[in-house]
Amino acid sequence: MEEHITQEDKFKYFERGEGTPIVILHGLMGGLSNFDGVMNYFPEKGYKVVVPELPLYDLPLLKTNIKNLTKYIKEFIDFKAYGKVILVGNSLGGHIGLLTTKLYPEVVKALVITGSSGLYESAMGESYPKRGDYEYIKKKAQDVFYDPEIATKEIIDDVYDVVNDRVKVLKTLSIAKSAIRHNMSKDLPNMKTPTCIIWGKQDEVTPPLVAKDFDKLLPDSELFWVDKCGHAAMMEHPDEFNAILHAWLEKRKL
Numbered sequence: 001m002e003e004h005i006t007q008e009d010k011f012k013y014f015e016r017g018e019g020t021p022i023v024i025l026h027g028l029m030g031g032l033s034n035f036d037g038v039m040n041y042f043p044e045k046g047y048k049v050v051v052p053e054l055p056l057y058d059l060p061l062l063k064t065n066i067k068n069l070t071k072y073i074k075e076f077i078d079f080k081a082y083g084k085v086i087l088v089g090n091s092l093g094g095h096i097g098l099l100t101t102k103l104y105p106e107v108v109k110a111l112v113i114t115g116s117s118g119l120y121e122s123a124m125g126e127s128y129p130k131r132g133d134y135e136y137i138k139k140k141a142q143d144v145f146y147d148p149e150i151a152t153k154e155i156i157d158d159v160y161d162v163v164n165d166r167v168k169v170l171k172t173l174s175i176a177k178s179a180i181r182h183n184m185s186k187d188l189p190n191m192k193t194p195t196c197i198i199w200g201k202q203d204e205v206t207p208p209l210v211a212k213d214f215d216k217l218l219p220d221s222e223l224f225w226v227d228k229c230g231h232a233a234m235m236e237h238p239d240e241f242n243a244i245l246h247a248w249l250e251k252r253k254l
Contacts, residue, residue: 005053011076012053017043020109020254021085023077024051025093027115027232028175029141029159034090037238038245045246047086052076054096056175057168064171065178066092070099077107084109086254088245090232091115091205095179101193102184110254112196112245113214115203115231118184120210134160145230146202188217195221196248198241200229222248 004014022042024035035051042049054069073096077085086109089097094116101108134156141156142148162168195218199211208225215223224244226233234241 009079010055011079013076014039014051015048017046017048019046019048021048021050021080021082023073023082023085023087024049025073025087025089025096026051026054027091027093028056028172029091029162034232034235035088037242038088038234041238041242042246050080050082050085054093057171059171061167061170061174064174066095066099066175066182067178069175070096070103073100074104074107083107086110086112086249088112089114089116090234092117092175092179094118095182095184098184098188098191099182101191101195102187105191105193108193110194110196110249110252112198112248114198114233114241115200115206116210116214117179117206118182119213119217120206137163143230144205144232145236146200146228147230147236150230150232150236185213185217188214189219192219194252194254196245197221197223198233198244199223199225200231200233200236201225201227202229203231205231224248 005012006015016039024038026034039049039051052073055072059068084107087097087100089095094113095118097111097113098116098118101111137160138156141151141159145151162172197211197214199208201208211223215221226237226240229236
């Protein structure tokens with residue numbers, strides 16, 4: 001993956017394919033590789049897949065919040081002159097997608113959210129990982145998935161590295177707190193962008209009730225369930241995730 005990352009100006013991103021841009025927004029603890037299935041599938045179906053690296057740890061602490069990450073995505077879309085894009089976001093990435101759609105609807109053709117924050121999030125809460133406690137972090141990482149084996153050593157090590165870096169911990173907490181402050185329940189009824197909601201039936205971070213609330217509050221949404229699936233459907237069931245999303249895009253002629 002790393003060898004395919006492009007850097008232009010202040011932006012680092014992965015890009016593959018030609019056609020309508022699908023811009024993927026990763027989560028707070030999620031790497032670009034979480035969307036490998038989407039990256040490999042949709043360029044073959046006539047889409048350009050783009051995964052910008054969110055500057056989670058690059059902004060000054062006081063500017064490390066969901067609003068500035070959203071502004072960064074708008075700047076990226078403008079910089080690349082993509083025009084209108086399809087946003088796909090998981091967890092925090094879904095929240096950034098929602099806020100981008102609210103603030104900059106002129107650049108969003110459609111929105112796809114999976115395990116998104118924005119209404120409710122248990123996240124790590126009061127039990128934020130203690131520095132150095134590898135087994136605790138391993139358990140937390142495994143709890144994100146229905147199948148704990150999805151939490152590879154590489155994923156666990158990445159989370160471990162973050163929670164043992166004081167600056168990264170502070171910035172992670174700053175983003176998480178800003179996400180809680182940016183509850184979008186009052187905004188959603190005014191957001192008319194077509195939205196596809198794909199949710200794991202066994203998601204314990206953002207439980208199924210959250211998906212139902214998103215579907216109820218958004219004026220133009222459809223909700224799809226993935227069984228035996230936790231917080232990251234595109235990782236646990238990539239083929240099913242792609243099939244649902246592709247069928248929805250075709251139905252909507254997007």
